[in-house]
Structure formats: structure tokens, C-alpha cells
Amino acid sequence: MLFGLAVHREGWSLRLAAQDPPAVEESAPAKPEDKGEEKLAAPVKVEVEPIAEDRQIERRLLRILTATEWFTEPDVRVDEGVVFLAGMARREEHKNWASELAQKTQDVVAVVNRMSVQASPLWDLxxxxxxxxxxxxxxxxxxxxxxxxxxxxxxxxxxxxxxxxxxxxxxxxxxxxxxxxxxxxxxxxxxxxxxxxxxxxxxxxxxxxxxxxxxxxxxxxxxxxxxFRDIAENFLASVLISVQRPFSLGDLIEVGANMGFVQSVTMRGTLMMTLEGNHLQIPNSIVYKSIIRNLTSNPNVRLQIDIGIGYDDSISNVQQVILKVLQEHEAVLDNPEPMVLADTFGTSSVNLRCYAWIDTSKHSGLRVRSSLLRLIKQAIQDEGVSIPDGAREVIFPREIPIRILDPQPAVAHETKAATMLYDGSSTASAKPIVAPTANSDDERREAATEAEAGLVSEAEEIKEQARNARKPEGGENILATEVETPDDEGVDEKKQ
Structure with a gap:
């Protein structure tokens, strides 16, 4: 069969060109710029002289392999159209490329690639x-x-x-x-x-x-x-507080169980100064989600005082006495007018409840309450009204002897006789007595005593302390640009 192929090849007759033999339309790639990314695609066709001898194929392939510089000591041998390749290729891709190149060469019947691949060093950089x-x-x-x-x-x-x-x-x-x-x-x-x-x-x-x-x-x-979930929550709460303005600078507010005057509102929290003069900082997220009690938005506050009188005393007379005290007090407003109401029946007294409105922007609720308690007690004692103590009942498991002494002159009411019970128990009860008044003229009738330190609101004192105190946190006050325009319309002042 090989003999027939050789005869057939010798019998081919092709027209030769007048110029240099078109033995080569080589598509061997030029040396690429990037040696690490050479394109290894073999050319579609490699043409040689019309009658391609084995020696011609050998020389042509050897020149192409040498030109690529991809091979070390390349060797090409052709025998009856079968190409034998030898030598060493740098990479496996180069070896395969050589096989494809030889296979596409004219008059090549088969390719036997005996090339070896150069081993890469362990520390190849x-x-x-x-x-x-x-x-x-x-x-x-x-x-x-x-x-x-x-x-x-x-x-x-x-x-x-x-x-x-x-x-x-x-x-x-x-x-x-x-x-x-x-x-x-x-x-x-x-x-x-x-x-x-x-x-x-x-x-x-x-x-x-x-x-x-x-x-x-x-x-x-x-x-x-x-x-930053917590920080983002505080930031959104700061925006909402800045928009809705539930309080202003200097307002006395109560957030949960905390009460104080608002000093500033930053992006992180609300800074307050308590009535004890301590700085209190609450995160804005807690402030916004809590119940806020603003004690300054409406300066008028109603005070409540409970007083018990004896059952033998006239309720209406006592009401008039207490009402007169409330009406004459300089801190109590006329509108809304004060009230004295009978509230409940106690174990030993009739309980009255007094209501009085004051302006907290001018007066302190704590000091006014102390003044009213003192003046009411003095007034009802001057009228001979008793302020009874709670009734007590003592039960003795066995009978005991009792000796009754002569009553003291200072006692205002006679002591009732004790009744002995022969079943082993005894009860003793006494009508509430009024403590000796000593001398009513000695009682001071001023609206405020030295101990009460006046009736003025402590808001200004707290503000002064806040101005002198060091701020525990910096940051821009988002309420600092507000303009306070208090509306005093509808607020009746104390009649002079």
C-alpha cells in the first residue's frame, strides 16, 4: 500500500510558478509580546512545493519549530509522509501545537510526536x-x-x-x-x-x-x-423628636421614672438635669418610645392635699376655714378656683380633699404644698377642730386589772371608762383628743417661712446650676435654634 501511495505521489503533476516556489504560505505565528499568553492555534494549512518530498517537509517543519523558540533541540524526520517529532517542548500546549502543525502540512500522512515536556522547577516565579x-x-x-x-x-x-x-x-x-x-x-x-x-x-x-x-x-x-442598629434607631428618634417637638429647652419633663429640666438634645440622647442637680442622659430611642410627661407646657398645676377631721366637727365650717386659707394664699390661682371637698369616711375621721392651682413657672409645687399644709393645720386648730389619729382596738386574751388615774388638766376631753369583759377579753377606746395648742399667736402665719426658703420655682436655680456645670457630652444641640414664644393668653394671673 505504501508503494502505491509513493507511485501516486510521483505521478502528480502540478504547475510551477515562474517566481520563487510557493512552498510556503506559513502561518507560523510571530513571536508574541506576551510569552505567557501565546496563541497556540495551528495554522489551517501549510503549503509546500507541489511535489513535497520527505526532505522538504523535514526542513520546512524544522525551520518553523526553531523560529518559535518554544522547543529545545527540535528534530523532525519524515518517512513516507509520516512525520516523527523529537526534542523537548517548554509546555504541553507547545507539544500539542507541534502535532497540529505537522498534521496540517501538505502531503503529511500521519504524525508521531515523541517530544518530551520540560519539567517546571519547584520555585518557578x-x-x-x-x-x-x-x-x-x-x-x-x-x-x-x-x-x-x-x-x-x-x-x-x-x-x-x-x-x-x-x-x-x-x-x-x-x-x-x-x-x-x-x-x-x-x-x-x-x-x-x-x-x-x-x-x-x-x-x-x-x-x-x-x-x-x-x-x-x-x-x-x-x-x-x-x-449599627441602635445608632440608627437613635438617629431616627432624634429626627422625629426634632420634627414633633414634644418638649423644648428648659422644660421640666418626666420620662418613665426620671424627671428633670431639658438641657439639650443631641443626635445620641436627651440631656436633663434632675431636681437634685445631677445630669441625666437618656438615649433618644428610649425617650421617643416612653411616656413623656411635660410639666412645663402648661405651667398651671393642681395640688392635692388630704386632711382628716373628727366626726363631731362640722364639715361645712371646716371647708370654709380651709377655703379661706387657699383663697388668701399668694401662690394659689383664683382661676381655676380652689375647692375643698368631702372625700371619704375613715375609721376615725372624715377625710377632706383640697384642690388648689398654682403657676409652676413662678412657684415651686413642693414649697407651696408645705406652706398650705402648715397654714391649714394652724387655721383648723384655731377653730378647735380635731385632727384625729387612727382608732386602735386592743384585744387581751385574758382579763387584766385596770386602774383609772385622775385625768390630767391638759386633757381636753374626759376619758371613757373601760368595760371589762368576763369572757377573757377587753376593749378600750378613746375619743380623739386635740393636742394642746400652747399659744396660737406663736405660730407664724407667713405664706413662706425661712425653713421653706420662699415659694419661688426652683427652675431658675436648676438653670443656673446647669450653666455652671460641665456638659457630660458634646455634639450639636438640635433644639438650640428654636425660638421660644410662650403664649400667656388664657393663663390668669393671681389677683393682687
């Missing part, structure tokens, strides 16, 4: 160097795009700044809260900047980075929201 070279070339090629992107980002920054100033100017005239205006302006600024940055990256050809930016923005927002 050439791949790392090739990667570094690739990064360097890519960086140099991307410099113009990076400069374009940088210019567009600077333009975006300028546009974001202009949008912030315009938004702040607009919101300052429409929103009462400076904090809410700043948050809204920054939100618009951030939106403008993100859109501008995305457009800049797309125009610069950095589409992958732009897509990553959009995807990463939402992810980063989610991570920040989870990691």
Missing part, C-alpha cells in the same frame, strides 16, 4: 512575573480612562455640592426642624453623587465597576443597618 507584567500593561492602558473618570467624578462632586446648597436653602424655608432639613439635603446630595459616579464609570468604560457599585451600595447599606 515566571508565572508571577508574567501576571505582574500583565497588570502593569493593563494599568498603563487604563490610565486615559482613569483620568477621564477622575474628571467626571470631580464634576459630579461639584454638582453634588451645588445640589446640597440648593436643597438646604429650599428645606430651611419649608421645614421647622434644622436637623430634618439637613438630613433631607444630604439625602438628595448622596443620590446625585451616586448617579453621577455611576454615569462617570460607564462613560469611562468601567462598566464592571459601575455594576459592582450599584450592587455594593445596597449591600453596604444593609450591613451598616444591621451593625
Amino acid at each position: 515566571r508565572p508571577a512575573w508574567r501576571e505582574a507584567e500583565d497588570l502593569g500593561r493593563n494599568l498603563i492602558r487604563s490610565v486615559p480612562l482613569m483620568l477621564l473618570a477622575l474628571g467626571l467624578i470631580l464634576l459630579t462632586w461639584l454638582l453634588a455640592g451645588i445640589s446640597h446648597r440648593l436643597a438646604r436653602f429650599t428645606f430651611d424655608s419649608k421645614l421647622r426642624s434644622p436637623l430634618l432639613a439637613e438630613v433631607a439635603a444630604r439625602g438628595i446630595t448622596l443620590l446625585v453623587f451616586v448617579i453621577g459616579l455611576y454615569v462617570s464609570l460607564r462613560i469611562s468604560g468601567l462598566t464592571q465597576i459601575a455594576a459592582t457599585l450599584l450592587g455594593g451600595t445596597g449591600l453596604i447599606g444593609l450591613i451598616i443597618g444591621i451593625a
